[in-house]
Amino acid sequence: GAVVSQHPSRVICKSGTSVKIECRSLDFQATTMFWYRQFPKQSLMLMATSNEGSKATYEQGVEKDKFLINHASLTLSTLTVTSAHPEDSSFYICSAGTSESSTDTQYFGPGTRLTVL
Amino acid sequence: QQQVKQSPQSLIVQKGGISIINCAYENTAFDYFPWYQQFPGKGPALLIAIRPDVSEKKEGRFTISFNKSAKQFSLHIMDSQPGDSATYFCAASNQEKSSGDKLTFGTGTRLAVRP
Numbered sequence: 301g302a303v304v305s306q307h308p309s310r311v312i313c314k315s316g317t318s319v320k321i322e323c324r325s326l327d328f329q330a331t332t333m334f335w336y337r338q339f340p341k342q343s344l345m346l347m348a349t350s351n352e353g354s355k356a357t358y359e360q361g362v363e364k365d366k367f368l369i370n371h372a373s374l375t376l377s378t379l380t381v382t383s384a385h386p387e388d389s390s391f392y393i394c395s396a397g398t399s400e401s402s403t404d405t406q407y408f409g410p411g412t413r414l415t416v417l
Numbered sequence: 418q419q420q421v422k423q424s425p426q427s428l429i430v431q432k433g434g435i436s437i438i439n440c441a442y443e444n445t446a447f448d449y450f451p452w453y454q455q456f457p458g459k460g461p462a463l464l465i466a467i468r469p470d471v472s473e474k475k476e477g478r479f480t481i482s483f484n485k486s487a488k489q490f491s492l493h494i495m496d497s498q499p500g501d502s503a504t505y506f507c508a509a510s511n512q513e514k515s516s517g518d519k520l521t522f523g524t525g526t527r528l529a530v531r532p
Contacts, residue, residue: 304460306460332518334519334520341525341527342524342525343506343522343523343524343525344461344506344522346519346520349519391458393460393461395460395520397518405451405463405466406451406463406518406520407463408453408460408461408462408463409460410459410460411458411459411460413458
């Protein structure tokens with residue numbers, strides 16, 4: 301099956317620093333990648349959609365200058381949380397989709413737990 | 418218009434019983450309805466999915482029932498096991514759109530299966 305990895309799985313940083321999270325599709329080419337954040341005991345909230353080689357599309361209310369997304373290749377997308385603050389602490393999850401299958405299923409990564417002190 | 422409503426919020430079932438989780442949607446343009454299973458600290462994993470051209474889909478102990486006219490779909494877990502204890506999310510998307518299959522998630526159901 302399709303595998304999506306994320307790195308790191310956990311990160312703790314100081315307030316004001318920037319953190320980069322990588323999302324990779326390991327055995328397929330992802331035409332589209334999605335970034336979500338999830339607070340404890342809550343659902344997944346879509347932050348942005350990125351297509352390889354083009355600018356990401358951000359959901360309403362998501363600051364694009366704070367959450368920088370780069371989708372440089374068909375297997376790699378990165379999310380950079382700039383000038384992180386404690387309220388940015390959350391579980392960040394990426395997913396990757398491909399148009400190669402008839403159902404265009406999204407496959408999710410294992411998530412990255414960000415803690416901002 | 419984009420909401421997907423999910424119930425119940427939490428569910429306790431005895432081992433061997435049937436777990437039933439319900440979802441309702443508003444956007445008639447949705448044409449793909451997956452269910453995801455998520456364990457604590459992990460990403461969601463696709464469990465089973467259905468398109469509106471069928472009313473039911475079964476994979477092992479998991480069955481999706483779909484009612485297009487009522488705009489409702491449900492997940493049935495037969496012979497529930499303690500290992501099924503997790504949070505389940507329904508979702509919906511419009512795969513005909515060029516926006517890249519954005520998934521709209523339900524609020525989640527925390528299932529606990531008692532031994």
